[in-house]
Structure formats: structure tokens, C-alpha cells
Amino acid sequence: MISVCMATYNGEKYIKDQLLSILKQIGSNDEIIISDDLSKDKTIEIIEDLNDSRIKIFFNDKKGYTNNFQNAIKQASGDYIFLSDQDDIWVDNKLKIMSNLLMKYDFVVSDAKMVNANLESLGTTYFELRGGGENGFMNNLKKLKYIGCCMAFRKIILKKVLPFPSNSKLCPHDFWIAMISEFYFKTYVVNNPLLLYRRHGENVSTHISSTSLFFKIQFRVYSFFKVILRFNS
Structure with a gap:
């Protein structure tokens, strides 16, 4: 069983197209878990109008993007969990390729094509923008090459992932x-x-927002020690 976990907030412009790109790939026993951060627009109405029993809506009781994703993940019942933003588009073979890889690997992440609001190419991919997609703990501690909406993983990793560290800024x-x-x-x-990774000026970014050396060091030290502390979990 596959669970697609999506965090939403005021996503009425693009969410229908994104959901349709996912629904046509998942099976009848799979699910899309939506955690909504109390949207003030027609996001929930648009989702409900699709009238698809595979979509399950929950509401985030702790405001914030990272808490919203944690809430979605906690509701997931699938063996494989895919993360999704509300405004992108899945390439047609995304689920098949990544699901096959999850039979062998615990965590899989793909590249994404950068596009504008109209899905027109911006001439680069996410990996190219971030300096290449390299796995390895130290490579990504130095500079994360991945983005959440391109991630999929086995449910087994949640025993160490949950709960998320309390300081989501770090x-x-x-x-x-x-x-x-x-x-x-x-x-x-x-x-x-x-994935078509849509950039439209309203995106919520979770990557390091400060360029100060102190913040970058603090960010990585905090994350490193939180990872080590999960050793016995």
C-alpha cells in the first residue's frame, strides 16, 4: 500500500492539477493523506469536489509547514510513503519507478525539472541548481541536494524519523x-x-533562509546531534 502525504495551505490555484497527476498513478487501495494548515481559500472545497475516497483530509493543530507534514505522515498507513507539495506535477512514471526501487532501498529521492507557474521549463533541474544529486550523510550535511517533494521511503524509517526535532527552523x-x-x-x-517543480513566487521553502555563517553552523550542529540521539530509538 502507498500513502502520498501532502501538506496544504491556501493551495487553490494548483492543487487540483497536482492531485489529478497523483490519482491516476496510485491504485484503488492506496491513499493520499492531506494535512491542511487551516486554509482560508477554497483548497478544501476543491479537494472535496474531486469526490475520491482515496483522499483523506486531516487538519494540522500545530501551525507551520514542518508540523503540517509531520501530521500527514503520522496518519499514513502505507508501506511506502511519498511526500508531495500542493503545487507541483508528478511525471507519469514517477510512482512506478520509485516504488520499484523501494523494494530494495529504504529511501529514494529523484531530481525535479524546474518550471514556472505555467509549467514552462526554467532550463534547469533541482540537482543542477544544488550542485548535483549525491547521496551520503556528510555530502548532504554539508549541503542538502534533495527536496522533500521528491522523496519516498519505507514506513520502517519512521521509527527514527518521528517525532521531528522541535526546532523546525534549525x-x-x-x-x-x-x-x-x-x-x-x-x-x-x-x-x-x-517531478515538475513549480516556482511561482508563493512557494513555501524549508531550506536554510539565512546566509550568516553562525546560522549555517548552528543549523548543521543541531541536526547532526539530533540524528545521533536517535541511535537507540
Whole structure:
């Protein structure tokens, strides 16, 4: 069984297209878990209008992007968990390729094609922008090459992933999941873009927002020690 975990907030512009790109790939026994951060637009109405029993809606009782994803993941019942943003588009063979790899690996992440609001190519991929998709704990502690919406993993990793560290500014959800996976589990990088990663000026980013040296050091030290502390979990 596959669970697609999506965090939503005021996503009415793009969420229908994203959900349709996912629904046509998942099976009848799979699910899309949506955790909504109390959207003020028509996000929930649009989701409900799809009238698909595979979509399950929950509401986030702790505001914030990282908490919203944690809430979605906690509701997932699938053996394989895929993360999804509300405004991208899945390439048609994304689920098949990554599900096959999850039969052998615990964590799989792909590249993404960068596109604008109209899905027109921006001439680069996420890995190219971040300097290449390299696995390995130290490679990604130095500079994370992955993004959450391109991640999929076996449910087994949740025993060390959950709960997320309390300080989401120093350890956002995708950085944390990547670090735990690289340190404790078997990982694989798909260098082909399996997602259209839409950039439209309203995106919520979870990557390091400060360029100060102190913050970068603090960010990595905090994450590193939180990973080590999960050794006996």
C-alpha cells in the first residue's frame, strides 16, 4: 500500500492539477493523506469536489509547514510513503519507478525539472541548481541536494524519523528525513527528473533562509546531534 502525504495551505490555484497527476498513478487501495494548515481559500472545497475516497483530509493543530507534514505522515498507513507539495506535477512514471526501487532501498529521492507557474521549463533541474544529486550523510550535511517533494521511503524509517526535532527552523522536515535516512538506512538517488517543480513566487521553502555563517553552523550542529540521539530509538 502507498500513502502520498501532502501538506496544504491556501493551495487553490494548483492543487487540483497536482492531485489529478497523483490519482491516476496510485491504485484503488492506496491513499493520499492531506494535512491542511487551516486554509482560508477554497483548497478544501476543491479537494472535496474531486469526490475520491482515496483522499483523506486531516487538519494540522500545530501551525507551520514542518508540523503540517509531520501530521500527514503520522496518519499514513502505507508501506511506502511519498511526500508531495500542493503545487507541483508528478511525471507519469514517477510512482512506478520509485516504488520499484523501494523494494530494495529504504529511501529514494529523484531530481525535479524546474518550471514556472505555467509549467514552462526554467532550463534547469533541482540537482543542477544544488550542485548535483549525491547521496551520503556528510555530502548532504554539508549541503542538502534533495527536496522533500521528491522523496519516498519505507514506513520502517519512521521509527527514527518521528517525532521531528522541535526546532523546525534549525531542522526542517526534508533535511531531517534525508539526514536520518542517509545515516541509518539504505538510500538511492534517481538522477532523472520525476517531478515538475513549480516556482511561482508563493512557494513555501524549508531550506536554510539565512546566509550568516553562525546560522549555517548552528543549523548543521543541531541536526547532526539530533540524528545521533536517535541511535537507540
